[in-house]
Amino acid sequence: MGFQINNNLAANNTYRNLNSTQNDLSSSLEKLSSGLRINHAADDAAGLAIxxxxxxxxxxxxxxxxxxxxxxxxxxxxxxxxxxxxxxxxxxxxxxxxxxxxxxxxxxxxxxxxxxxxxxxxxxxxxxxxxxxxxxxxxxxxxxxxxxxxxxxxxxxxxxxxxxxxxxxxxxxxxxxxxxxxTTATGGTSWTVDTTTLASGAATFKSTNGGAVTTVTTGTLSGTGTGGSFKSVDEYAAALSSDASFSAKFSVSTTKDANGASTGIVVTAKDGGTVDTTAPEGGVSGGTSAPSTVGIKFDTAAHAQAAxxxxxxxxxxxxxxxxxxxxxxxxxxxxxxxxxxxxxxLTSAESRITDTDMASEMVKYTRANILSQAGTSMLAQANQSTSGVLSLLRG
Known part of the structure; x- marks a missing residue:
C-alpha cells in the first residue's frame, strides 16, 4: 500500500462503517423510544399494509x-x-x-x-x-x-x-x-227468532275484523221440545252459549219486547269484529248489525266478557x-x-407486526452503541495514520 494523503482509504472505510452504525443506532433509539417496530413505511412496507x-x-x-x-x-x-x-x-x-x-x-x-x-x-x-x-x-x-x-x-x-x-x-x-x-265492544248483530219453526240442528256464524274472517259452525243445537225443538228464545240463546265452538268466538244475549219477553238474539264477536247478518239457520231471520260502540265497555256482563x-x-x-x-x-x-x-x-396480531421487542432491540442498540464508540475511535486513528508524511516533508 502506498504512502499517500489525497485519499485516506482507511479513514473512508472507517467512516462508511461508522455512518452505517450511526444509522442503526438512530433506528434502535427511535424504536425503543416509540415502542414501535414500524415507524416509517420503509421499516416494513408489507407489514405496514397488513x-x-x-x-x-x-x-x-x-x-x-x-x-x-x-x-x-x-x-x-x-x-x-x-x-x-x-x-x-x-x-x-x-x-x-x-x-x-x-x-x-x-x-x-x-x-x-x-x-x-x-x-x-x-x-x-x-x-x-x-x-x-x-x-x-x-x-x-x-x-x-x-x-x-x-x-x-x-x-x-x-x-x-x-x-x-x-x-x-x-x-x-x-x-x-x-x-x-x-271497536272491541261492538253492538252485535240481532235477529228475530221464531221458535215455532226453529228445529234442532247446527248454526253458522261469521264475523270480519280488519280483513280477518272468523267462521264458526256449532254442533247440533237441541231444545227441550218435541224432536229437540226450542220452547223459547231464551232456551235457544242458552244452547248457543253452551256450544264450545260458538262461545270461544262469540257471545249471545236476547232482545225483549215491551212486556219483557225475549223475541230475538244479539250475537257479538269477542274479537270486536262485525258479525255477518246472514241468518245462521231456519227460524232465525231479519239480521241487523247494530252500531259499534267505542272502546271496551263494562256496562253489561256480555260487554265485560268481550273486554x-x-x-x-x-x-x-x-x-x-x-x-x-x-x-x-x-x-x-x-x-x-x-x-x-x-x-x-386482532390486537395481538397487530402487536406482533408493529410493536418493538424491547429486549431484542436493546441488544441491537447496545451492539450499535459499542460499534459507534469503536468506530469513532478508529476514525480518529485512521485520520492520524497519514501524519507520518510530515516527517518526510520536514526531512
Whole structure:
C-alpha cells in the first residue's frame, strides 16, 4: 500500500462503517423510544399494509362493542315500558272479570270504567315517554315508522355486521288506542227468532275484523221440545252459549219486547269484529248489525266478557313482544362477547407486526452503541495514520 494523503482509504472505510452504525443506532433509539417496530413505511412496507388493515378492524370492533352495549340499553328501556304495560293490562283484565258479575250495580260498573279509562291514559303516556336518546320506542314511530332499529355490531359494511331490533310488536300506543277508541265492544248483530219453526240442528256464524274472517259452525243445537225443538228464545240463546265452538268466538244475549219477553238474539264477536247478518239457520231471520260502540265497555256482563277477550289479545301481544326483545338482548350479549374476543386476537396480531421487542432491540442498540464508540475511535486513528508524511516533508 502506498504512502499517500489525497485519499485516506482507511479513514473512508472507517467512516462508511461508522455512518452505517450511526444509522442503526438512530433506528434502535427511535424504536425503543416509540415502542414501535414500524415507524416509517420503509421499516416494513408489507407489514405496514397488513397492520393498518388490522388497526381498522380493531378500531371498528371497539366501536361495534359500544354499539352493541347501546343496543342492550335500548331493548332494556323498551322492556321496562312493556313490563309496566303488562301490569296495567293485567289490572284491567281483573277489573273486566269483576265487571262480568251481575252483582255489580251501575255505580260499581261506572267506577270500574273510570279506573280502566285512567289506566288507558297511562298506557298512552308510557308510549309517548319511553324513549332512548330522543327515539320513541313504544309508539310505532321507531325506524321511521317501521318499528325496526339497526345496530352496527361488527367492523364491516355487510349484513352480518348488523342486528335489527323489531319493535313493531311493542306498539303500546296502538294498544291504548285499541282499548280506548277501537271497536272491541261492538253492538252485535240481532235477529228475530221464531221458535215455532226453529228445529234442532247446527248454526253458522261469521264475523270480519280488519280483513280477518272468523267462521264458526256449532254442533247440533237441541231444545227441550218435541224432536229437540226450542220452547223459547231464551232456551235457544242458552244452547248457543253452551256450544264450545260458538262461545270461544262469540257471545249471545236476547232482545225483549215491551212486556219483557225475549223475541230475538244479539250475537257479538269477542274479537270486536262485525258479525255477518246472514241468518245462521231456519227460524232465525231479519239480521241487523247494530252500531259499534267505542272502546271496551263494562256496562253489561256480555260487554265485560268481550273486554276480557280484547284485553287477553293485548296481553298476548305484549308477552310476545317481550319475548322477542329478550331474545334480541341475549343475541346482543353474545355479539359483545364475540366482538371482544375478535378485538383481543386482532390486537395481538397487530402487536406482533408493529410493536418493538424491547429486549431484542436493546441488544441491537447496545451492539450499535459499542460499534459507534469503536468506530469513532478508529476514525480518529485512521485520520492520524497519514501524519507520518510530515516527517518526510520536514526531512
Amino acid at each position: 397492520s393498518e388493515g388490522l388497526k381498522s378492524q380493531v378500531g371498528g370492533l371497539t366501536v361495534a362493542a359500544r354499539n352493541a352495549q347501546d343496543g342492550v340499553s335500548v331493548v332494556q328501556t323498551a322492556e321496562g315500558g312493556l313490563t309496566e304495560t303488562q301490569s296495567i293490562l293485567q289490572r284491567m283484565r281483573d277489573l273486566a272479570v269483576q265487571a262480568g258479575n251481575d252483582s255489580n250495580n251501575a255505580d260499581s260498573r261506572q267506577a270500574i270504567t273510570t279506573e280502566v279509562s285512567a289506566l288507558t291514559d297511562e298506557l298512552s303516556r308510557i308510549s309517548a315517554s319511553t324513549n332512548f336518546n330522543g327515539i320513541n320506542l313504544l309508539d310505532g314511530s321507531a325506524g321511521g315508522g317501521s318499528g325496526k332499529l339497526a345496530f352496527q355490531v361488527g367492523a364491516n359494511g355487510d349484513a352480518a355486521s348488523q342486528i335489527t331490533v323489531d319493535l313493531s310488536g311493542a306498539n303500546v300506543k296502538n294498544i291504548a288506542n285499541t282499548l280506548a277508541s277501537g 276480557i277477550t280484547a284485553i287477553d289479545a293485548q296481553i298476548t301481544a305484549v308477552s310476545t313482544a317481550r319475548a322477542n326483545i329478550g331474545a334480541v338482548q341475549n343475541r346482543f350479549d353474545h355479539a359483545i362477547n364475540v366482538t371482544n374476543v375478535a378485538q383481543e386476537n
